[in-house]
Amino acid sequence: MSKVLLASRNRKKLAELQRVVDAAGITGLEIVGLDAVPEFPEEPEDGATFEENALIKARSGARATGLACLADDSGISVDALNGMPGVLSARWSGAHGNDPANNALLLAQLSDTPDERRGAAFVSACALVLPDGTETVVRGEWRGTVLRAERGPNGFGYDPLFAPDDELAAGRSSAELTPAEKDSLSHRGKALAQLVPALRELAGS
Ligand SMILES: O=P(O)(O)OP(=O)(O)OP(=O)(O)OC[C@H]1O[C@@H](n2cnc3c(O)ncnc32)[C@H](O)[C@@H]1O
């Protein structure tokens, strides 16, 4: 059984990666989170782009553990905010990972923005760093609009505020999609799909 470390503190991301690997029929790959490896000093996510941050996380995880290491850096880029929160999405309200506060601030900032200018994209960059030093970085994007109130119980982060453009999601927020529907459309699903061949090879399956 090969092991791959997902260098993330976000359990929802870990679950999404596990679903993609399972859906691709990859067996023989054990995905472990940071909780399952000895603690190591984590580097600040201070890159200017999602790709840089994903590489920072994946390189430090690979270096510290000797395992193949995958990392995702993601966020929402709002057209009317010139692409922000972007790489600052997790700490937009000041407190890292405080989803209700981040969502409330984003809603307040867009309170005067009319429906036709509420376009946004979820973006995910995923980096895979192998023990032999090979580095792969991929990107996925998911277009939609920012709603005026939170809707739906699923997902995490900004999902209750994001209405995907896709026909499949018509009339629903991404927090109202099933997990499988989200994976088939999402920024992370699109990014990870590009890494499936490399993960399959790693698993030897
Ligand atoms: O860095 P790690 O430990 O992986 O976990 P994190 O939650 O801090 O992750 P990021 O630094 O990549 O920040 C991503 C933020 O963007 C938002 N986000 C990313 N993907 C999302 C998704 O699929 N649905 C909703 N919000 C998402 C959410 O607010 C996240 O906190």
Ligand SMILES: [Mg+2]
């Ligand atoms: Mg983070």
